[in-house]
Structure formats: C-alpha cells, structure tokens
Amino acid sequence: MARTTKKSATRKQGPSARATRAPRRRPSRRVVVLVATRKGAWLFHGDATRRTWRVDGPHFLGHIVNHLVLDPRDGRTLLAATKTGHLGPTVHHSTDLGRTWKEATRPPAFAKAPDGPDTKMPGRVVDHTFWLTPCHANEPNAWYAGTSPQGLFRSDDGGIAWEPFSVINDDPLYRTWMGSVQDGTPDGPKLHSIIVDPRDPVHLYMAMSGGGVHESVDRGRTFAPIVKGMEVVEGFDPATIAFHDPHCVRLCPSNPDRLYQQNHCGIYRIDRPSNEWVRIGRNMPKRVGDIGFPMVVHPRDADTVWVFPMDGTTVWPRTSPEGKPGAYVTRDGGKSWLRLDSGLPKSQAWWTVKRQAMTADALDPVGLYLGTTSGELWMSRDEGHRWACIARNLPEIYAVEAAEMR
Amino acid sequence: MKVLIPGPLLSYTKKREVEAAGATITELLADLDRQYPGFRFRVIDEQDKMRPHIRFFVNGEQVFDMTHSLRPTDELQIVQALSGG
Numbered sequence: 001m002a003r004t005t006k007k008s009a010t011r012k013q014g015p016s017a018r019a020t021r022a023p024r025r026r027p028s029r030r031v032v033v034l035v036a037t038r039k040g041a042w043l044f045h046g047d048a049t050r051r052t053w054r055v056d057g058p059h060f061l062g063h064i065v066n067h068l069v070l071d072p073r074d075g076r077t078l079l080a081a082t083k084t085g086h087l088g089p090t091v092h093h094s095t096d097l098g099r100t101w102k103e104a105t106r107p108p109a110f111a112k113a114p115d116g117p118d119t120k121m122p123g124r125v126v127d128h129t130f131w132l133t134p135c136h137a138n139e140p141n142a143w144y145a146g147t148s149p150q151g152l153f154r155s156d157d158g159g160i161a162w163e164p165f166s167v168i169n170d171d172p173l174y175r176t177w178m179g180s181v182q183d184g185t186p187d188g189p190k191l192h193s194i195i196v197d198p199r200d201p202v203h204l205y206m207a208m209s210g211g212g213v214h215e216s217v218d219r220g221r222t223f224a225p226i227v228k229g230m231e232v233v234e235g236f237d238p239a240t241i242a243f244h245d246p247h248c249v250r251l252c253p254s255n256p257d258r259l260y261q262q263n264h265c266g267i268y269r270i271d272r273p274s275n276e277w278v279r280i281g282r283n284m285p286k287r288v289g290d291i292g293f294p295m296v297v298h299p300r301d302a303d304t305v306w307v308f309p310m311d312g313t314t315v316w317p318r319t320s321p322e323g324k325p326g327a328y329v330t331r332d333g334g335k336s337w338l339r340l341d342s343g344l345p346k347s348q349a350w351w352t353v354k355r356q357a358m359t360a361d362a363l364d365p366v367g368l369y370l371g372t373t374s375g376e377l378w379m380s381r382d383e384g385h386r387w388a389c390i391a392r393n394l395p396e397i398y399a400v401e402a403a404e405m406r
Numbered sequence: 407m408k409v410l411i412p413g414p415l416l417s418y419t420k421k422r423e424v425e426a427a428g429a430t431i432t433e434l435l436a437d438l439d440r441q442y443p444g445f446r447f448r449v450i451d452e453q454d455k456m457r458p459h460i461r462f463f464v465n466g467e468q469v470f471d472m473t474h475s476l477r478p479t480d481e482l483q484i485v486q487a488l489s490g491g
Contacts (some may be wrong), residue, residue: 040455084414084468085459086412086414086457086459086460086462086486087415087448087457088448088449088450088451090444090446090448103444105443107444107447109447109451109452110452110453111452112452112453112454113453117444123453124453125450125451125452125453125455126451174433207473218432235422244418
C-alpha cells in the first residue's frame with residue numbers, strides 16, 4: 001500500500017509521491033532530495049525512514065535550473081543555478097531553505113574581450129552555470145561554480161558575487177583544450193566535477209567536457225591536466241587534452257586519494273599520488289558496456305561505487321541499454337560489478353540519467369537517488385538492491401542532490 | 407521615457423511600464439540596472455551583446471544598435487522573442 005504525506009497527497013497537480021518498503025535499519029537523520037529540472041526545482045523532504053516524501057515546489061517554475069545544492073556547512077543555505085529561455089544566466093541563493101530567494105548581484109560571467117582586430121581569443125558568453133560546489137568546510141560562504149561553455153568561478157559571499165578564474169577561463173592553452181561550442185556536449189560544453197579535497201582547501205580537481213581532468217594544489221592559481229590512462233574516441237590521439245571527455249568525477253570521502261570517473265570512453269579509478277587512471281569499466285558486462293554519465297561514491301567505503309550505464313553504441317542513444325534500466329555496483333574497487341535493477345522497469349524504459357542526476361545520501365544503509373530526463377525520481381533505501389519511484393511527472397530532470405537536514 | 411517590460415523581467419520591475427532615462431539604449435539599460443539591480447545582465451551579455459531571445463523596439467521599430475539615440479518622448483519596448491518549448 002503506497003503511503004504519501006498529507007501535503008503531497010492533496011496536491012491537484014504536480015509530481016506524485018510514492019512509498020517504499022520499510023528499511024532494515026531505521027536511520028534517525030532526515031534527507032532532503034534537491035531536484036533541478038528544465039522547468040524549475042523541487043525539494044523532497046523525507047521522513048526519518050526515507051519512506052514518505054513531502055513535496056516542496058515548484059521553485060522557479062519555468063526557469064531552467066541546472067543545479068540545486070544545499071550548503072553542508074550550515075544546513076540551510078541553498079544555491080540554484082538558473083536561467084530562463086529568454087534571459088541570461090544567474091545564480092539564486094536562499095538562506096531559509098527556499099522560502100525566499102535572492103539573485104546574485106554579479107553572476108558568473110566571462111571577462112569582456114578587448115575590442116579591436118588584434119584580439120586573438122574571441123570573448124565568450126556564459127550560457128548557463130552548470131555546476132555548484134561548496135568550498136572547504138573551513139571556508140564558510142565560499143563556493144565554486146562551473147559553467148557552459150567551460151569556465152570556473154568562485155564566490156566568497158554565499159553566491160552573491162562571482163569572480164572568474166582567469167587562469168582557466170582566459171588561458172590560451174586551456175582555451176585550446178576547451179575547443180569550441182561545436183566540440184562540446186549537445187547542450188553545450190561544460191566545466192563540472194569541481195572537487196575540494198576535504199583534507200586541504202587548496203587542493204582542487206575539476207573536469208571539462210571536453211577538455212580532460214585537471215588538478216590544482218594552490219587553490220586554483222595553477223592547474224595541470226591528469227589524463228594519463230584515459231582513453232579517447234578511436235582514431236584520436238589521447239595525448240591531446242581536448243579529446244578527453246570526462247562525464248563525471250567523484251572523490252571518495254573515506255579515502256580522498258581515490259577518485260572515480262565516468263567518462264565518454266569508460267569507467268576509471270585513480271589512486272593518488274599515481275597520475276594514471278585505470279579503466280575499471282573493462283570488467284562490466286560486455287553487452288552493457290561502461291558508458292554513462294553519473295558516478296556515485298559510497299560515503300564510507302572507497303571500494304564501493306555505483307554507475308548507471310547508457311547505450312553508447314552506434315549513434316549514441318544515451319538511453320538504458322536495451323530499454324532495461326539498471327544500476328551497477330562494484331564493492332571491490334572495480335574488479336567486479338553487480339547489476340541492481342529490482343523494482344526498476346524490466347523493458348521498454350528508455351531512460352537517460354544525466355551526470356548530475358544520480359547521487360547518494362550518507363545514511364546507513366546508503367540511500368541512492370536518480371532522476372530521469374522523462375521526469376521520474378527514483379530511490380533505493382538499501383544501496384541499490386531495491387528501487388522505488390518517489391515522483392513522476394516532473395519536467396526533464398537535470399540534477400539530483402541528497403542532503404541531510406539538521 | 408517610457409519602457410514597456412516583458413513578462414520574464416517583471417520579477418525585477420513589478421510593473422509593465424517603468425520610466426528610465428538615457429541618450430542611448432546602452433545608457434537607458436544602465437539606468438534600468440541602477441533602478442532594478444541585475445536587470446541588464448539578463449538582457450545584455452558580458453560582451454555587451456543583446457541576448458539571443460531579447461529584442462528592442464523604439465516607437466514600434468526594431469533596433470539592434472545599442473548606441474541608437476533616444477529622445478525623452480520615445481517609447482522603448484523590450485520584447486521576449488520565441489525561445490522554444
């Protein structure tokens with residue numbers, strides 16, 4: 001028997017809420033799932049068992065929301081990367097969990113290109129802010145943002161004013177590696193996967209589609225690529241940084257020297273200080289392959305990660321292989337993979353799950369969450385063994401984040 | 407001069423018609439941004455170009471030149487062009 005909260009059950013329109021079975025162990029902490037879509041944003045507040053979900057939204061109805069993130073340092077500040085079909089991109093922030101929103105006074109924007117015929121690099125325009133990452137726990141109110149086309153920005157005042165990293169955005173070599181808009185993903189090339197080492201606020205990673213994975217050890221004053229071992233499309237030279245297309249990179253909280261990557265050309269792991277990625281996706285079933293977009297790490301076990309494969313054959317449908325959605329988990333660092341599809345549709349489900357649209361909470365057992373471009377929000381309360389639908393009929397889902405309420 | 411505001415920008419002005427001053431469209435937008443912070447960047451990008459789905463009409467005539475001269479008696483209409491579903 002499905003159970004819904006009183007609020008969601010009485011809604012005349014909008015996403016429907018569904019229940020899942022009781023968990024083996026009842027976590028006492030509460031999760032809020034932040035859903036960013038092409039037409040607005042929603043917050044799903046879970047009860048203590050993650051069994052029922054109270055719907056809060058829409059926020060920014062009709063706005064294109066690429067990312068919605070809760071600040072883990074205060075548990076109440078939200079940042080939303082927004083734009084509309086007509087208006088330029090901006091970032092909104094809320095300090096009361098979305099009851100009120102304020103717009104950035106200086107949104108992420110590239111430097112104005114110098115006028116004149118001698119300009120070697122044309123000026124660029126931020127189409128949208130794509131990725132938001134809170135800075136280190138010891139840097140309250142500081143955030144990083146990645147944009148499309150590729151740009152890196154930082155705010156030190158809670159998302160109100162954003163400053164560009166010229167070392168990336170205006171560097172001739174990086175501009176070469178970024179390529180043009182035509183070299184990027186269908187909805188624009190992106191800078192994403194901005195990662196802060198939890199042990200060291202000056203140690204950063206970021207990735208570009210296209211343009212490779214990069215590391216900074218000086219808080220972004222300089223960056224250097226880390227692409228050794230990563231493959232590129234057949235026939236191209238992997239030594240050329242521009243050809244690398246990391247889709248999503250995640251650092252393991254329990255072992256910050258280990259990162260995992262879902263790439264256009266496979267699934268990888270790297271154990272620092274090594275500079276070489278290892279393609280652990282070779283161990284995935286051949287009929288499924290190791291192409292996809294999201295990469296989800298376990299909060300306490302660096303050997304455990306989840307992926308959600310997409311069809312990367314022929315013309316790249318970017319849908320669940322054979323129309324059968326399924327997550328895959330490894331619990332041994334990528335040596336072996338197990339399919340997890342209990343509760344998911346068994347056929348004719350041509351899902352696409354974008355790189356920001358799958359995530360995990362930090363409870364025990366870990367909850368997994370994913371959103372589809374067809375507007376369905378699914379979750380598992382037992383680390384992927386059993387899946388249930390939380391909501392349907394949402395707009396195209398761009399990003400899903402899970403955060404804990406205080 | 408009178409400025410007619412399209413729906414997507416009403417979150418800034420709260421009304422369909424506002425008054426703003428400027429000898430050119432560039433100056434007029436600067437005044438609008440002073441009155442309604444953030445307004446300009448939503449319609450003009452960081453390279454000072456009109457955003458793809460924004461259009462300006464002065465006294466009913468479409469204008470693309472941001473240095474177009476304006477008189478206090480002119481009327482500027484900001485229009486949201488088609489941008490897909």
